[in-house]
Amino acid sequence: MKITSARKIDHIKLSIEKSVESNVDTGFKDVRFVHMSLPEIDLSDVDIHTYFLKHRLLAPLVIESITGGTPQAMKINSNLAKAAEDLGIAIGVGSQRAALENRNLIDTYSIVRDKAPSVPILANLGAPQLLDENAVDYAREAIKMLNANALIIHLNALQEAVQPEGQTNFKEVLKKLSEISKKIDIPLIAKETGAGISIEIAKYLKSAGVKIIDVGGLGGTSWAAVEYYRASKAKKGNKAKLGKTFWDWGIPTVASLVEVSSIRGMISIASGGVRTGLDVAKAIALGANLVGMALPLLKPATQDSIKVKRVLDNIIQELKTTMFLTGAKDIKSLRNMPVVISGPTKEWLIQRGFNIKYLIKKRS
Numbered sequence: 134m135k136i137t138s139a140r141k142i143d144h145i146k147l148s149i150e151k152s153v154e155s156n157v158d159t160g161f162k163d164v165r166f167v168h169m170s171l172p173e174i175d176l177s178d179v180d181i182h183t184y185f186l187k188h189r190l191l192a193p194l195v196i197e198s199i200t201g202g203t204p205q206a207m208k209i210n211s212n213l214a215k216a217a218e219d220l221g222i223a224i225g226v227g228s229q230r231a232a233l234e235n236r237n238l239i240d241t242y243s244i245v246r247d248k249a250p251s252v253p254i255l256a257n258l259g260a261p262q263l264l265d266e267n268a269v270d271y272a273r274e275a276i277k278m279l280n281a282n283a284l285i286i287h288l289n290a291l292q293e294a295v296q297p298e299g300q301t302n303f304k305e306v307l308k309k310l311s312e313i314s315k316k317i318d319i320p321l322i323a324k325e326t327g328a329g330i331s332i333e334i335a336k337y338l339k340s341a342g343v344k345i346i347d348v349g350g351l352g353g354t355s356w357a358a359v360e361y362y363r364a365s366k367a368k369k370g371n372k373a374k375l376g377k378t379f380w381d382w383g384i385p386t387v388a389s390l391v392e393v394s395s396i397r398g399m400i401s402i403a404s405g406g407v408r409t410g411l412d413v414a415k416a417i418a419l420g421a422n423l424v425g426m427a428l429p430l431l432k433p434a435t436q437d438s439i440k441v442k443r444v445l446d447n448i449i450q451e452l453k454t455t456m457f458l459t460g461a462k463d464i465k466s467l468r469n470m471p472v473v474i475s476g477p478t479k480e481w482l483i484q485r486g487f488n489i490k491y492l493i494k495k496r497s
């Protein structure tokens with residue numbers, strides 16, 4: 134078995150069995166809506182549809198990139214894709230590097246298009262793969278494998294730095310992103326994997342042709358944590374210590390979302406520690422176009438699609454309830470809902486020079 138597939142098996146197992154979340158809060162706790170005692174709408178009329186990649190989604194949600202490349206991954210992807218299709222939401226796959234190394238593994242990814250024919254699917258490659266001389270061909274192949282609607286390039290410098298076999302050359306990734314964005318005919322998404330993206334980086338990404346940013350912020354799955362467990366198991370003490378030290382490294386999700394969403398014209402996806410429909414609503418009020426989750430869906434996806442749907446149905450119910458309690462009848466009005474920001478998130482945004490008053494919007 135190729136090393137990439139063996140690593141994927143470890144990632145799934147550890148993410149399910151161990152406690153791999155960050156100790157630092159996403160920032161959602163610092164954000165509050167102003168309760169509306171007179172919503173003047175009927176909860177059953179709350180409409181959560183939205184548009185993404187020229188598709189009408191039934192909810193502003195995306196199943197984040199998780200896996201592919203192993204028999205278990207095929208089952209997980211199949212269950213996630215069935216749930217995405219039934220609920221009319223977008224879905225990503227894990228890094229497709231494994232299938233580019235071994236074409237026999239293509240099915241473990243393409244099952245997603247088979248089971249989810251009508252929703253947007255996001256292909257996925259890592260920044261280190263961009264440095265390969267065949268990067269443009271890889272990107273085209275990854276897209277073709279899924280008939281994908283957008284290509285994610287994940288920026289996972291933290292993970293590569295703490296991973297025992299990590300690829301730590303990130304030189305000229307921006308230049309490569311720029312080249313690839315010109316050579317593919319679907320949008321390019323830049324995505325972090327748990328350490329968040331700042332406004333400065335988002336501006337560079339925009340200049341390289343990136344149309345959509347998935348903030349992948351701190352507060353949910355920590356890749357330093359996952360790699361800590363792998364390194365400990367492999368008795369690689371130095372890497373294990375690195376993983377422990379950088380367990381909570383990064384920009385919390387809410388801070389990163391506000392930073393990235395402040396860029397005009399940027400489409401943003403909020404992810405990293407999103408755990409309730411209330412978090413989803415807060416992310417949308419703070420500027421997110423879509424909201425994504427990975428870890429809460431992983432274990433249910435090892436079982437069946439009904440279990441995945443159950444988790445997402447709960448999220449949808451909570452989102453609609455939040456909208457009812459703020460008087461937001463649709464996603465557009467939710468975007469205009471005032472929020473109050475306090476605690477470490479307020480401090481972060483003020484120190485970073487953001488005028489948080491604009492977030493405390495008035496209802497029109």
Ligand SMILES: Cc1cc2nc3c(=O)[nH]c(=O)nc-3n(C[C@H](O)[C@H](O)[C@H](O)COP(=O)(O)O)c2cc1C
Binds near residue numbers: 285287325425
């Ligand atoms: C088991 C597992 C595997 C993942 N693999 C990938 C990947 O291959 N590519 C990627 O861009 N993100 C990957 N992620 C990161 C997620 O897409 C997401 O950004 C991150 O886990 C934060 O969301 P969460 O807190 O809801 O898990 C993976 C996450 C998990 C839990």
